[in-house]
Amino acid sequence: MDIICQNCRSKFKIPDDKIPAGRSASLPCPKCKKKIKLNPRGSAGSDIQANITSSDYDASDKPFDFIEEEGLTALVCESDSTVLKKIVNNLNLLEYHVTVSDSGRDALKKMRYHQYDLVVVDESFSSEGPDANMVLLYLERLNMTVRRKMFVVMISNKYRTMDQMMAFRYSVNIIVNTKNVDDIGKVIQRGLTDYEFFYGVFQETLKEVGRV
Structure with a gap:
């Protein structure tokens, strides 16, 4: 599908299989971040065409796994298939739209084009430990205005669940030990x-003074 942002007039493409069939959806524009409303796949007007110059933005290779009706989105970065399955099952029960990343670089690419409500990342995902984890390092360096809108969970083999000191150390909201991953939904x-x-x-204070 060819999409045009009505705010910045940028044009990009989305694979048809990423758009829900039979119901409306929305996504943020990759350039200006304004919300774009999409018609249901297969309905009249679902393809938006316009005369655009060749320099326009083409996002056909960008990750749009998060596209759906208004709802919560979660990114999961976990290499252990058993642990991953348990995490995804719990998040599905909490009605998150879950995107699974297969590498640190893939996770950074996804986060660049979408602000997730929840990020679950294993301490050793694509790394030897949390100190070298590119996902954790990226989240730690985010602007605080953006970071406050995300809830970050670190999966750990070493640290206990709800260890607040280590959560502060790695700039995450909570830690969940792998022994407690069956109950990760309740912990979250x-x-x-x-x-x-x-x-x-x-x-609320920030809203009152016009900071958000």
Whole structure:
């Protein structure tokens, strides 16, 4: 499908199989980040055509796995297939639209074009440990305005679940030990409740002074 952003007039392409059939969807423009509404696949007007110069943006190779109706999105970075399956199953129960990354570079590419609500990353994903983990390093260096909108979970073999000191050390919201991965959904819900409690007033204050 050819898409044109009505805000910045950029043109890009999305594989048809990434667009939900029979229902409307939306996605942020990769250039200006404004929301673009998509008609259901196969409906009249689903292909948006225009006269565009050859220098226009072509995002046909960009990751659009997150496209769906309004909802929560999660990125999972886990190499262990058994652990990955448990994480994905739990997130599906929490009604997240889950995208699985197969490498650190792939994860960075996905995060570049979409701001996920939840990121779950193994401490040793595409690395020998958390100190060399490119996903964790990227998240640690994010602008705080962007980072506050994401909830980051680190899967660990070494640190205990809900270890707040180590979570602070690696700039994540919570840690889940692999021994507790069966209950990761409950742990995330608890962590989100605490996060919303502590940062709720702060976010409202920022809105009142026009900072967000």
